[in-house]
Amino acid sequence: MSAVKKAVVVERLRKAQIVEFLSKGKRLDGRGLLDFRPIKIETGIIEKANGSARVQIGNTQVIAGVKIEIGEPFPDTPEMGLLVVNVEVLPLSSAYAEPGPPDEEAIELARVVDRGIRESKMVDLSKLVLISGKKVHALFVDVDILDTDGNLFDAASYATVASIATSTMPKSSVGQDGQIKQEDESIPLQINCIPISITLAKIDSEFIVDPTSEEEAVMDARITFTFDDDGKIRAGQKGQPGTLDFNQVKLAVEIAKAKAKEIREIIKKSIKDAKG
Amino acid sequence: MSAVKKAVVVERLRKAQIVEFLSKGKRLDGRGLLDFRPIKIETGIIEKANGSARVQIGNTQVIAGVKIEIGEPFPDTPEMGLLVVNVEVLPLSSAYAEPGPPDEEAIELARVVDRGIRESKMVDLSKLVLISGKKVHALFVDVDILDTDGNLFDAASYATVASIATSTMPKSSVGQDGQIKQEDESIPLQINCIPISITLAKIDSEFIVDPTSEEEAVMDARITFTFDDDGKIRAGQKGQPGTLDFNQVKLAVEIAKAKAKEIREIIKKSIKDAKG
Amino acid sequence: MSAVKKAVVVERLRKAQIVEFLSKGKRLDGRGLLDFRPIKIETGIIEKANGSARVQIGNTQVIAGVKIEIGEPFPDTPEMGLLVVNVEVLPLSSAYAEPGPPDEEAIELARVVDRGIRESKMVDLSKLVLISGKKVHALFVDVDILDTDGNLFDAASYATVASIATSTMPKSSVGQDGQIKQEDESIPLQINCIPISITLAKIDSEFIVDPTSEEEAVMDARITFTFDDDGKIRAGQKGQPGTLDFNQVKLAVEIAKAKAKEIREIIKKSIKDAKG
């Protein structure tokens, strides 16, 4: 049984109390319904990675590391570099996480983070080609979940975005002999936009942002939207076996769009600070 | 525990009744001992496949699909194309089948079907070479078991044969630059013969053909022979922990040979109908 | 639960008895503390292998086989051939061994044997290169554990050493066309030294060599040292959750060094006998 589902069993009794608070516009930890916990972002923490970032949202803590390697393109996209986003929910991160291959929740998490980056075209994969159809740059973003207290979707997404945005790579060129030459000079990885994901939890009939583990344990549904610099939606994912009525779907987009604007400033600042 | 073995435990009590019927030359569903249930064969049902066939024998239902791709030959057979026959006993197919990698029964099933095709030389693999030692056609036949009511060996075999026999592939040639060019024109896959497998179940001392799941649950032994167009034996496989006395082995060949002739006409008709 | 740990549970009561014997300088089977059981080594027993050896130490029995194939070097060591040492603790070998992928004990065993060979530079991997960065000889040593009665580390190591030392391989050369040509003539694999591992078991405060399964079940710690022809230490590994005080560590080296000299003569004789 997955960590989240176990938590559901344990904490079901807590729901009434949380709902009562929410109905008064309050949360157990004193936040308003649409308030994030403090967000702390550090970049450049892993010298061996091309880019890295540690994101803490309240007690949730994740680290993302980017490795840029040289690989072969997929046969059906010879003109595209590779982007691989992988998330490991480490057994360090909570009493419910187990060692082993990722379960369906970890796979969904990784795929939703991946789609946010991919669909926003944050990185122009066509610019990562070295030799058409043969050699391309491959961007691996690995996210380690270190401490779980809710909102992994956003935390993993912010760490991924911050680590990509601050990545550098050796300048490389293709010699006349078809060999790839990597120079000592390091250049920043070009990015096109900063995608921001916002995840709402629906508990009873209320939406909240940035849910804690305790809130996630009693939430009915979860919905994530990712926005680009222009406020356009680039990815969406509803999760959990609860429902949203049709107006709630539209309301969710509105809330998420407004929050994304706010969070964008925090992420942008951390990237700017890193680039000096 | 495998599906069939579970069934054995459940239905052992049924055996006495079935044996009594058989001793009178009858079966529970009214068939004679050497009668098949109605066989229904449809081909060309999966447009994205190079060939496909759905075979129903009574309530048993299987689908085979052929994909012809370009691959590399095995190092030790540089002058041979590839043939891969894979059978998936889907969890859809019975209350006893489980998701997961194939168990020993599914592996045996796939390998016996594969051997019938391979040993009969239905497809001349040496004609599937594009560039000797480098590029060959690879024939993948995948069989999905959809509904299980006995005699999967024959049903999977007939679906495999019918899907291969009705396969087409793009005409392809090797350019002067060593590149493989696939033309729009589609050509039929050449076949040399139509191998027909016949599986007998031995219950007590009687042979029957085309056993149902219920009959398989109480059978002592199973024996399959595959015949080519000339009535020669191309493959054989005894299964289950029962025995055959030496005369029964010879009798099994005789019965199977006669039934193969009969079934061959049904398969041939379905192929002919498909080819128009 | 691993085989050794199961044995611990079963045989814990035996410990007092064994300790009492040891305190008198004796072992249950009559050996002195630093005596090996009889060692029997046969080489060349698997004709299809490039080298092979069966080693029996008392009731412990292992077989190693060497296959020398042509492969590609690792990208980061283009000027080195490959050495792979793999140990399978077969389910034949004891009531506690189970089929399946190697557990952590089998992996440690394989890696310790591997390190003894690798660090002693018994085989000069740089001499196994055929075409720099492209084609090299790959040495696979596979050890089958057939019967377990303790001291697998040394038994597997001796079998590995004896099989490598008696290996031959087809003379091969690189043609002008860059193809590798293997001649009929067979040449011996060159070796530089004969690494000898000695494993000590610490039971209570006593060291013994060549422990039986029963002794291993009650040992506190295990320590293995591998020595080269010059008596230099090439590899070491302490195992099991017991400890050694600082003097015991030094004492262990001394004992192991002396025993290695003795065992070296046995191994050398078996290699010499094989080479005729």
Place this chain on the structure above:
Amino acid sequence: MVELIDEKGLRMDGRRVDETRPIKIEVGVLKNADGSSYIEFGKNKIIVAVYGPKEVHPKHLALPDRSILRCRYHMAPFSTDTRKHPQPSRREIEISKVISEALEPALILEEYPRTVINVYLEVLQADGGSRCAGITASAVALADAGISMRDMVVACAVGKISGKVVLDLDDTEDKEGEADMPVAIMPNLNQTTLLQLDGILTPEEFEKAFEMAVNACRHIYEVQRKALIDKYFGEDEVGEE
């Protein structure tokens, strides 16, 4: 970029922007399953079997107060343009999860404590929108199995191609288009049970697209109903071309 809508506003296969592909649903197509269905939705061909409610193994996984729903979305190796390896991919595992979460709200799982209900989807041929077709077929198979339901679940994707919001993308439109958004709803309770989105939509386009999807779902719901009624009460030819 391929031009996906012509000057008359029609798509490559002749459909209008708000038109679905032909749909055909059959009920009870498998003998062993407790419930089953078959759907053709464009070139999608999917068969669904429901087994359960039945005992959970191992028993400690059972829930004391309700049944567990497990879905498995699997693609036949021959269902795609290039042969797919039989082993489930990460994509199939994610889709299995979202399908399960899309169906669960409609099921009265409390009626079957300590049991499991398995829903197996086999994609025999894959086209754009296979998860939606799979959800639509699964709901029918669950009904065929007699599982107590609060409502049906019905799904349809909507997206954007050549700058226009359009209904029900096929494979080419999905690949060449600008956005794809699968939606599942409970048509009587007016609840959304699945929503995913890849691509680029303004919030205004999102709203328009979502409404288009909801309307299409209501239409597909009628096909579901007809298939079930035909099986249980009638003899008519099932389906709609």
Place this chain on the structure above:
Amino acid sequence: MVELIDEKGLRMDGRRVDETRPIKIEVGVLKNADGSSYIEFGKNKIIVAVYGPKEVHPKHLALPDRSILRCRYHMAPFSTDTRKHPQPSRREIEISKVISEALEPALILEEYPRTVINVYLEVLQADGGSRCAGITASAVALADAGISMRDMVVACAVGKISGKVVLDLDDTEDKEGEADMPVAIMPNLNQTTLLQLDGILTPEEFEKAFEMAVNACRHIYEVQRKALIDKYFGEDEVGEE
């Protein structure tokens, strides 16, 4: 096509068409196993261990009225011309199954309810006919373990090379020949417990081949007996060259 039979009717290794390769069987070669055996059959070298009857884990897999027989046929990585990956292949899994079904009829499993009997075969060197050699050795190891048996099981392959039916194909004959048919029998009860066939045989050739295999099995059975008798009652050198 290699010429596999010379003008004198002899095969490449000098054997007549109805002659087996040299056979050597040893009993009790492993200390830990409850029963064990070692066979050399041509270039085949196979060691077999029997563990059991012993308790089944997990317990719910146990059968109330009899023991479960499990066989594992495994090839050492160095046993073949090209190194074999240690992980069991599909071929090894199928052979494990047919070996188990070939041995089971001879065992009185009803004597050991709620237990399992494990038979582990390790092919140290593989030649043509390894599954037959493995069955022959396994029956001896089961007898050595003291398992109650109705009869021995003994196996030998027969096949066709250069158009002739011949006994006991070696590796080259198997690869270059036209048919290979492994057969196992219970020699006293006159029952067939294994039969497989690859290749091409007319029904008449099949009949001839089958009889040749049965006769060879009776001969190999004497080697099995001698090995067991030598272990339990005698001191003679075991084997037959």
Place this chain on the structure above:
Amino acid sequence: MVELIDEKGLRMDGRRVDETRPIKIEVGVLKNADGSSYIEFGKNKIIVAVYGPKEVHPKHLALPDRSILRCRYHMAPFSTDTRKHPQPSRREIEISKVISEALEPALILEEYPRTVINVYLEVLQADGGSRCAGITASAVALADAGISMRDMVVACAVGKISGKVVLDLDDTEDKEGEADMPVAIMPNLNQTTLLQLDGILTPEEFEKAFEMAVNACRHIYEVQRKALIDKYFGEDEVGEE
């Protein structure tokens, strides 16, 4: 061969032969874990979480008289020069085992019968000596979790480069050097709990190296103590550069 020691007897990073790299230890860095720690040791950056003692699943694996210690050493994919596959390698499995055996002697497992204590090490960045840094940090995390201990465990590697015995090899020294020997001790009980060796050492060099490692461990033990004291009793800045 790279020259690893200059004419002044200093190493490439300026250290003397008997000098460790800078060490920094933090305690209680994770909220969910029962105990946790973070270590920077040279370029090594490792985070450790302890969960337990808690119930064992499945229950039949529990030991009636003591707790089970399980360690998992895992490297983040971005921790190494070339990306590491997330799946544990054979190297990681072996290191997990030796770390477990290095820590176990210090724990009074008898106090927690029928339970398991899990120690999870995540190497965020790997440098030479990561297993030693991991052991040192794990002992701190176990203390932070309140597990009863007989003593601390502290580890440091020693080795040989350019013919000289030196302390605490970094990545380059490990790769280019002649020997590497990780050692773990219990500093008050004067016991060795881990010893591994790759490379070439004379028995005399071994003795010298071993003593150098033991002395270094005593020094690192002070850093462990300070980190724990600072967490529980003080407010000072932790660490030593």
